[in-house]
Amino acid sequence: MSSSPSRRRTPHSPSRRAAAVALVGVSALIAAAVQSGAATAAPEKTPQAAGKANPGAESVRLTPAQRAALIREAEAGKTATAKELGLGAKEALVVRDVVKDADGTLHTRYERTYSGLPVLGGDLVVETAKSGATEGVIMATRAAVQVASLTPTIAAAKAEKQALSLAQADGTAKADTNRAPRKVIWAANGTPALAYETVVGGLQEDGTPNELHVITDATTGQKLYEYQGIETGTGNTMYSGQVTLGTTQSGSTYNLTDAARGNHKTYNLNRGSSGTGRLFSGPDDVWGTGAASNAETAGADAHYGAALTWDYYKNVHGRNGIKGDGVGAYSRVHYGNAYVNAFWDDNCFCMTYGDGSGNTHPLTAIDVAGHEMTHGVTSNTAGLNYSGESGGLNEATSDIFGTAVEFYAQNSSDVGDYLIGEEIDINGDGTPLRYMDKPSKDGASKDSWYSGIGSVDVHYSSGPANHFFYLLSEGSGAKVINGVSYNSPTADGLAVTGIGRDKAEKIWFRALTTKFTRTTNYAGARTGTLAAAGELYGTTSAEYKAVQDAWAGVAVGARSGGGGGGGGTSFENTADVSIPDNGAAVNSSITVSGRTGNAPSNLAVAVDIVHTYIGDLRVQLIAPDGTAYTLKAYGTGGSTDNLNTTYTVNASSEVANGVWQLRVQDNAAQDTGYINSWKLTFP
Structure with missing residues (x-):
């Protein structure tokens, strides 16, 4: 990958623009403003006005027929929906997925078109109450879709x-x-x-x-974006022991077709790299010997892992198959020669597994099956682009649910753990491929978020989300789980108390299916998971606060107590303020009241600015008496998109009460943006 000039983005790094919640109808009840381009404290609005859990927020299990009926209904009403949302005359909606809550609320996911052309980065989720009233919409972009000409000027x-x-x-x-x-x-x-x-x-x-x-x-020929459509991940091998498989008998022949799980089939590529391969079949219903030298062994492991993953999604989250339509994908094993990986492919709707180094370690056990099938679920829900921060979240989602499936299996030969690839010796020293409690132990993954993480390989930029999930599930510090020792640190050095893996899984799944869009980044994941936690458990719950604290533990946003945690009071302005390109400074104001005396020496200033080149910006905090504190000077901060961080200011000489301002000025041409939100936290 070549390096890029200082005024250009690095290859593979998407431009991350914040998404918005456009309020339609009963605006007082709208869910969190899910970000797709901010990585700091985001607006934490939820649909629970009193901060209580909504018992009806759990998703219901839809049969394929029920899901198909909801999609048909949404298709029939999509023109009216587009009009209600204020879309232009040339815009249209395409229904992609529907999730239904127990209280009748529908979360309908749409793609957009403009004059018949697909709008990439235009996806949205509409939340509709049982009454039919539109309560809110989460959009991947707030920009109006309007193009002057549809005639290209380059071939x-x-x-x-x-x-x-x-x-x-x-x-x-x-x-x-x-x-x-x-x-x-x-x-x-x-x-x-x-x-x-x-x-x-x-x-x-x-x-x-x-x-x-x-x-x-x-029009210009400039590359705008790139991403990889094949989603890869590495997991365990054949360590599940003797298991029961779903098979089908035809005459005197048995084959690996699981009729109880959407007719999921498993094929043998026999070291090939194209086509479907040959369906595993034989005269008896015994598959493999437990040794890699037997071709059926890898097939049995992959088939078993697929069945566990199907059951996990159905029994835990109420999702009937990858698409929710009851249709199974298929698995291919023995891909290539000594291929040390596995991957999901949307085109074939299948999982594919290599045989590992020396063709002796097929990558076909429980957590890899969960990992790869989850790529399919992600593709058919949020559709997180496999590049930049959204790519890291995509990969982490597969690690999270691959781990969840492994725990769900309760298999004594491969017990649940927070290690990825712990049974296969890829590194040659017996160490796992990835660690969720402290991702950096693999030598490449990142423990916490930072502004340049979007340019890191998605398997390593997934680290903060994996770390967040571990902290949310188990908490920080040293502990032993199923015989494995863990010791999870936090970015701010403060403890996190876990809420249990079961609750953490439900929060992440709800965010994935009802809050995330294709371009959601780490701040978006924070805001989306907070919205999900608020809906499931209430905004004053221990679960909601744990989500805040776990994200703070990986340097995304503030603690539940504000700032460094414990008893903080926050004041926030979430109104957008456009920043003129190479123009005059703009201000966003916050009025602080109810304080006594002066501001603290550790006033936390959380800044969320969406901008295509932060090096152009000068950012200042203006005290009530007009004193200016420079948070970021012009020409600093690097060449990344968006400014998403929390500054600590010694404001002890300032009176706390009064009007504080965030002043932002763009000092160079070509790049644009806006203040998305900012917050003052008094510890």
């Missing part, structure tokens, strides 16, 4: 050539495009633009199939 062939060059530079072998670039509207980073989407095939450096999506501006 599609040029976009295709650029995409091929990028793929080759990334090490793609046999790079090719098996379909022509398609015209789209790119709306994920500011002003929507006419663009081409080119998909490059071939093989990645390690032999994984390649599906590189490159978005090119159809």
